[in-house]
Amino acid sequence: MPTAHAIAQTAIESHLSEIAARAEEIEQTRRLPPDLVADLNSAGAFRLLIPALYGGVEMPFEDYLGVIEQLAQADASTAWCVNQAAVIGTTSLWLPEEKIREIWGAADTAVANGPPFQCEIDTAAHGYVLTGHWGFSSGCQHATWMMGAAKFSDGGYRISYFRPEQVAFTDNWQVAGLKGTGSFEFKADHLCVPEDQVADLAASPTVDTEVTRVPGSLLFAVSFAAVALGVAQGALTDVLAIAQGKMPRFSALALRDDPDVHRLIGQAQARWRAARAYLRLTVGEVFGAVRQSPGPKDAITHDQRAHLRMAGTHVIRESAAVLDLAYKVAGSTGIYQDQTLQRRFQDMHVITQHVQARESYYGLLGRYAISGEYELTPMT
16 A cells, blocks of 8 residues: 555655646746646645654655755756655644644645744743744745744744734735745734744654754755756756757857767766765665654754755755756857746746855865864854
8 A cells, every 4th residue: 555655755756747737927926826736735745744643744855955956956946845845844843733633634734934024022921922023934825823932021033823814915026036935024013922832843743753853954955955856857857959950150050969068968967966866875874863763852963954954055056067067058048038048047047045045054064074073153
């Protein structure tokens, strides 16, 4: 009998052609169409990492990255929204068990969030009061729950779950790529949040799973790298199709017959395969070890954190390099807005601007390799 995650993967794969066909619509409307959201929900896309006990798919993280990569080949914005919701949804596993069951008991659950700008939370008579401003809330237009992190008055941070209708959204998502994520900003002003919708991610989770043993920032690092790999693979597919029929102006050779084109495409394919192998090897090794840990406390070592951080950053940057090689081969054909390659180019170069792709992490990890001192930050 097929497993729940195999069924979910098959269901998601059945929508890939439609997602690719509707990528232009997704970009123009700057959101995932409601009927597509319903299909993805039905397939379990937004709950892939939630335990089966609570209505989730409980897909092994290695398999999950493969699904995200496939979605990104079809459309980067769709993959980004699914990944954002699936990973941030795991923070619900720090809430009380009854609240977890409530959140994931609904068939249409999708969680959105955003990095905190100026956000504060304090205790109140019947729970907490939350005031803040968050940005880059990918998928907020189809979310049924929002999650916001904020500085706690007694120190540290707390996360809060609340409904989208309880906050005010600002549509400032006028960007070059990943337009379909609709990553609006949102604000809350003295929002009352029940006690059972607030949690401390520095404490032990209510539910001990492989994804609660790995910091969320590192789950995002390697899963956004999977998005980048999918976009790069899509670009290689695009440029191979362009090369079949293009005769460049003032050239004696068609693209398909040009040795320079052969060299560039060969380099791109080799770098893509190397990046993908690196990501899969790293995630497989780390999650294999994390699963064998006797408990959630200190389940992940500094070495394992470093490996995930390096893989996430490096694979995003290598994927961008692969796409740039494909873009170079396409020449002026690739610059037109009606070309899928142009959309992928814009999407990729928004991904490289994300905090997960900062080149400064190379120095952080190089220093750790030399000194043995690991710098723990919200991103590491």
